[in-house]
Amino acid sequence: MNNDEIIAKGRRCIDIEAEALRQTSTRLGDDFAQVATAVFTILNDGKKLIFSGIGKSADIARKLVGTFNSIGAPSTFLDPVNALHGDMGLCRKGDALLAFSNSGETEELLKLVPLLKRFDTLAIAITSKSDSTLAILCDYSLTYSAEKEACPLDLAPTASSTASMAIGDALAMVTLEWRAFSREDFVKFHPGGSLGKSFAASVDDIMRSEGQYAQASDDATCQECLERMTNSNSGCIALTDSAGALSGVFTDGDARRLILKDANFLDKHVSDYMTRNPITIKQGSLAIEALRIFEAQNIDDLIVVDSDGRPAGVIDGQDLTKARIV
Structure with a gap:
């Protein structure tokens, strides 16, 4: 490939992902407000958020755990496989599960959701399929748009993973504003690194x-x-x-x-x-x-x-x- 072809293919990838974000933003509606309200209530009750997923969805879930923790919203990652072998011990009554699956048919999550409901845990699906089994099993669902992947083979998660992470970030930022999280609060949770040093300076x-x-x-x-x-x-x-x-x-x-x-x-x-x-x-x-x-x-x-x-x-x-x- 020459330089022009390389640049064109790079732009195509970004354009496809940008379109997925635009469509996800457009379709954001009452379901998002309901989930945000539920998350706000759970955190105010002193409970935590449990993120889960398999493969690339697990990577997205782990990233969002970091984001929510950084804004003072207690969060943890639960591997759905290990959950079936003892890790469900971290779950408590009133917690919320945020289950990430692009297809909404991830077998490990479909087994996990009913089991966690024994703990009176609220279940929230984040998926691209509003009629998927996961969405139906959960109490709430957030649906993002990814009509096609940026991958030329339409296989590697690209547009779908970007949209999935974006809807999680949107939920985090709404939570931050709703809980009146301040710059001073941010300093408390970021004491290290150059960011922490600049904020902690006197x-x-x-x-x-x-x-x-x-x-x-x-x-x-x-x-x-x-x-x-x-x-x-x-x-x-x-x-x-x-x-x-x-x-x-x-x-x-x-x-x-x-x-x-x-x-x-x-x-x-x-x-x-x-x-x-x-x-x-x-x-x-x-x-x-x-x-x-x-x-x-x-x-x-x-x-x-x-x-x-x-x-x-x-x-x-x-x-x-x-x-x-x-």
Whole structure:
């Protein structure tokens, strides 16, 4: 094959899978809402989700176990073969089984579902066949669309596996929003790796500390403040009272607005124009808390204060991007 043929075949594969996703999205209806409601109720009752499947469906189920666990929804994988030889011991009354089978006729799952119902376990089928035996056996079913596989032989699971995983992801994200899962919650479950490090960072790790930000007494002139802001390449200056506690903040935005109102402001005390009682964050707080403040207050700079209310540093909105907090 030449390059053009290779690219064309690659695009064909992606196009077929994209079409499967589009059709799956279009047909999403009340059945999805019912399953989402059932999952929400089960998790709120302190129960868990049990994912199961054979072959590629098992791989999809295991991936979704990871996704649900990462958003605080207790989940586990149950091998349907091993379940028949003792592993059903992990099942408890009120749990939910999510059984994945493209055909809906996977023999091992058809044996498993009736057995799990002895535990008063809710059964949910995820399949491409709404009239399959699995769908009929289960209490609920979610049906995805995959009219044909991207495989030229129409054999290797491609479009079907993509659609199956997507409908599971959709259920996970609805669960996340419904349970009001926050960024702070996400941090608790992701303490390791680069993701965990960025989320677990404190404001002390990312703030501009002494010598890197502008600070002055609130009896300084506006011109003196602007000079310090320029020298430190800061968009704001932290202002302190006679005791050294933060008393206000003055920003380059304030300066631009003053130019239009009072051309002689440079020789006046900055205390006449500063923002008193500015928004702050305490030293030692999580950086993710700073992000929440930036998003809620629509500010460009955030002053970090110590336990005595003295300026300890400044966080510029761009610092969060550099630290990969956003």
